[in-house]
Amino acid sequence: MKRRLYNNLIRLFLVSIYAIFISGILKVTLLEVVGFKPPINERSFWISYLILFNLNTEFNYYLDKYLNNHLPWFFNNTKRVILQFSCMILSTLIIIGIPFVIWYIKIGQSLSYPISTVILFITFLIFLLNFMGIPVAINFHRQMQKYSLEVEQLKREKLKADYKVLQNQVDPHFLFNNFNVLIAEISYNPDKAIEFTRKLSKVYRYVLQSKNHDLIEVDQELQFIKSYIYLHQVRIGNALNFSLNVSDAALNKQLPPLTLQILVENAIKHNIANDKNPLNVSIQSCDDNTLIVKNNLNPKSELHSTFTGLSNIKSRYELLKKEGFSVEQNLSHFTVRIPLIEE
Template identity: 30%
Template sequence: MSLVSNKYFHRIFITLFVVVVAWVTRHIMSPDTPLVGHIFSSVMLILLVQVAWGIYSWQQRLLNKYLPFSHKLYLRIAVQIGLGIVVIMIIYYPFFIALRHFQPFPFTSVTKAIMLLSLVVLSIAINMTFISAHFIERWKEGIRRTGELEKEKLRMQYHHLKNQVDPHFLFNTLTSLDSLVKSDPDLASRFINHLSRIYRYVLQHKENEVVNLETELEFIHHYCALQQIRFDRAFQVEFRISDAAKEKGIVMITLQMLIDNAIKHNEVHEQHPLHIRIYDKDDFLYVENNKQARELVQHSSKQGLKQLVQLYSFLTGKPVELQESPGIFQVKLPLL
């Protein structure tokens, strides 16, 4: 429920509560009061609450400007409540004259005392509603700011991670390229072409968090081509992506990170190929690979996958799901 609708809810609730309490009180103190008297008094009371609410709303804005809560908290609350009591006493006078003229029930000293006390309580209740609404809004704003700061921190970590991936990847590719230049110049030329397209993609989108899936797929095809040149038939990737899914978004280099993770943690051997399947279903992208764990795994802090999961949690309400069985490791990514 929004802050605006909350204010209207509080306004209607307090008005109805006051009308009901006043009706019961009149009935107890003056059982002979006719129905028309109850109705007239209720109408007057509703008008009184609405006028008071409007003035208190203006008073709240004025005090926020000249005596904000952040300046002197307790003084501000005391001034707001004190002014509120004075205001409601002033605006009640014409309503009192109208009620006295109509005379729905006798105005004794006890009746007047109860009315005055009720006005004080009503004034405090309305002003406390405004005060509490102010602090609730500040609290929500604080939560939003904390979330934005956490998101910005995660973005910086993710961009730092992307910058770390590039030198590691470059080292491996240059090592492979060195041997290709000597053994197969034509294949080395194709290798360099794929590599240039990969870095063009990184340079074009390095400031982006989310890219179109079709754009990411164009990049990952070049990345997979490099890996297939490197591992030959030991590395196999299968794509089954619908046209509708290609129009969706994905966090940049997600696929590269997941494929690199699969290569890092699994044996890639011609007799036991690493098979990776990338497909979509029901607005999710699935990346899964067969498990054939390495005996010696390269050191991994697993921060990349963790930060990727956290970043998706800020971008969508659908979580990233990691599922592991004896033979398959699967990552289920929500398409954005």
């Protein structure tokens, strides 16, 4: 309460200083030229002007606060500008212009020059718009920053939610399929079943740990992908071929976790993989700052893609302010370029 009162007094003081300064300029430069004669004594006229100027400024100050709640800058800038400055002009006409004109008419005073009242009003209006324009501009900047931060936060929260959904998607069918494979391997190949269990454990450990990281080293992601591919190869057999060729320099760079898993999973999910139509997936470094994930195309005709995984990866790179993520598709291959990030 005290803080608000203090701020109001400071604002009234500054407005009064500004009004006195402007009135001095008008008196010296303009009013003597147009022959303006106040309808009351000069001191009473300028005191009245000072009061009305403060009243007009306060009206526009609270108008600005009201519009912040009911018509924020972020949603309709054009409408806000038109409405706010129209109200400024109208309030100046009503609070400052009309009272003095009525005052003149009431006491039967005449003007040395008929245009003087108009000039006086326009001058007051110009100075008021300049004065009010400063806090309005500051408020506009603050409002835009506030809403930009809120939108950015909402994007991050949505992305985190989408990311968790993608992480959870690794669980159900993938888990059940691998348990079935594991049961079969235990019966026919116990040694291979042990290795399969180790790889499965590595995959889920990585998925759980990745929830705590925005970025992870390429080397760690590739170790995870090797285990992930191995599980699918045990299930699919020779129908899935995987090649890896990444430079040592690229291994030390970073990327969003599970990026490669999403791309490999999409390739397996959306393409036929059998002895007649093997699926070939490759990961290689184009240079030390880019990975290329590529697979041949033999799409499953009945499967419809929502592109959720690709959209998530793209959004994560946008939030990281990192350009270079791209998707290319032709008749034979599907290729994704992934920009790498310095530590």
